[in-house]
Amino acid sequence: MQKLQKIIRQLFESKIEIHVLFIIFFLVSFFLPPLINNLPVDKIIHVVAYALFLLVCIYIGRWCSRRWLLQNKFSRLLFFMPVSLAVLSFTGIIGLKILTSNNVLSMTITALFFVFLFFFLGFFLSVTRNTVLRQINEAENLQQQKEMELELLRSQLSPHFLFNTLNNLYGLSITQHQKIPGLLLKLSDLLRYSVYESKESFVSLKNEVAYIETYIELEKIRIGEKLSYEANIYKENIESNQIAPLLLMVFVENAFKHSKNTYGQTIDIRIDLSLMNDTLYFTVRNQYIDGANKIKDFKKTGIGISTTLKRLELLYPQKYVLDTKKVNGYYEVKLQLNLK
Numbered sequence: 386m387q388k389l390q391k392i393i394r395q396l397f398e399s400k401i402e403i404h405v406l407f408i409i410f411f412l413v414s415f416f417l418p419p420l421i422n423n424l425p426v427d428k429i430i431h432v433v434a435y436a437l438f439l440l441v442c443i444y445i446g447r448w449c450s451r452r453w454l455l456q457n458k459f460s461r462l463l464f465f466m467p468v469s470l471a472v473l474s475f476t477g478i479i480g481l482k483i484l485t486s487n488n489v490l491s492m493t494i495t496a497l498f499f500v501f502l503f504f505f506l507g508f509f510l511s512v513t514r515n516t517v518l519r520q521i522n523e524a525e526n527l528q529q530q531k532e533m534e535l536e537l538l539r540s541q542l543s544p545h546f547l548f549n550t551l552n553n554l555y556g557l558s559i560t561q562h563q564k565i566p567g568l569l570l571k572l573s574d575l576l577r578y579s580v581y582e583s584k585e586s587f588v589s590l591k592n593e594v595a596y597i598e599t600y601i602e603l604e605k606i607r608i609g610e611k612l613s614y615e616a617n618i619y620k621e622n623i624e625s626n627q628i629a630p631l632l633l634m635v636f637v638e639n640a641f642k643h644s645k646n647t648y649g650q651t652i653d654i655r656i657d658l659s660l661m662n663d664t665l666y667f668t669v670r671n672q673y674i675d676g677a678n679k680i681k682d683f684k685k686t687g688i689g690i691s692t693t694l695k696r697l698e699l700l701y702p703q704k705y706v707l708d709t710k711k712v713n714g715y716y717e718v719k720l721q722l723n724l725k
Contacts, residue, residue: 412436435480439503442477445469446507454512473500574599579631586700587627590665590724594623594658597637601656604641613651618658626660626724629700633658633667635693636718640671643716653715665722673716 415436419429449469453462477496578596598618605612637656644652657668697705704723709716 408440411440431483438477438480439499442473442500442503443507443510445473446504447511448507450508450511451515454508470500470504473504572603575603585630588630590623590626590628590660591620593628593630593633594618594620596631597634597656600634600637608652611651613653615655616657618656619660622660626663626665628665628722628724629696632693632696633720635690636667636669636720639690640669640716640718643673644671660724663723663725665720665724667720667722668717670715670717672714673711 412433416429416433419432446469449462449466453459453465474497477500478493481492481496575596578592578599601614601616605614640654640656641652644654653672655668655670657666659666694707697707701722706719706721708719711717
């Protein structure tokens with residue numbers, strides 16, 4: 386799409402080249418028929434001369450459009466357009482009288498037809514060109530704005546996971562320092578993905594799932610037997626689909642973060658992921674505190690969630706359904722996402 390926009394822009398913005406090609410094509414189209422029909426040289430010259438006159442009609446119409454219509458000078462346009470058409474019509478009638486021997490009425494109607502046709506052809510070509518260029522500019526500006534916003538969101542997201550993980554490591558280094566070596570190995574895998582893969586607009590769904598599984602392994606080491614974890618991840622066809630990096634990970638990390646604050650002896654988390662007809666079905670379920678410290682509104686829970694919601698709107702407009710609900714002490718997030 387961007388390549389097509391670039392080609393169209395170059396075509397419409399090339400001034401001298403496009404005009405030279407148009408004039409040559411226009412004159413040749415008038416010159417060839419009389420030449421093929423073996424008309425006398427003087428007639429061919431008259432036809433080409435009239436073709437030049439019609440070119441003048443086109444460019445005067447174009448000039449009126451650019452000079453007054455596109456600059457919203459309607460009063461001047463209403464004055465100069467009739468004047469231009471009157472002068473061109475008179476000139477066209479005189480020129481056609483030289484070329485043909487038709488009666489005056491027929492010749493006048495023909496001349497007026499050609500003058501008005503080619504004048505407004507130039508007029509509307511100018512309007513169309515301006516409209517197309519404006520639409521291309523708007524599309525390019527929107528695309529640049531979208532890319533800048535996505536880049537900003539990605540730059541916020543990677544440090545977000547790093548800071549959260551380092552905070553967890555700091556706590557464990559004091560209470561359970563023997564777990565640190567295993568956690569560091571898992572952390573290196575996570576950082577490799579979040580630093581390098583997250584720079585891409587889209588990554589393999591297989592890699593995103595592998596990243597989630599690595600993160601969960603890290604949490605298993607950190608939490609230990611207190612973690613009650615169940616996963617139903619169907620990996621069929623995930624290699625052939627792509628997804629925005631760290632999109633699903635945010636919901637998993639958010640579930641672990643809020644489950645840690647529960648009063649129970651175990652941290653209960655369930656993750657379901659399946660793919661059907663290029664549509665991803667992703668569910669994360671975790672305990673939450675129903676009381677004074679209950680979980681905040683989903684859309685107001687930290688930078689990770691807020692950036693993910695913005696990314697969904699930018700990358701998958703009208704292609705996703707996100708539902709949240711609280712049932713019997715559990716908080717559930719369901720994401721249905723069209724990956725195509």
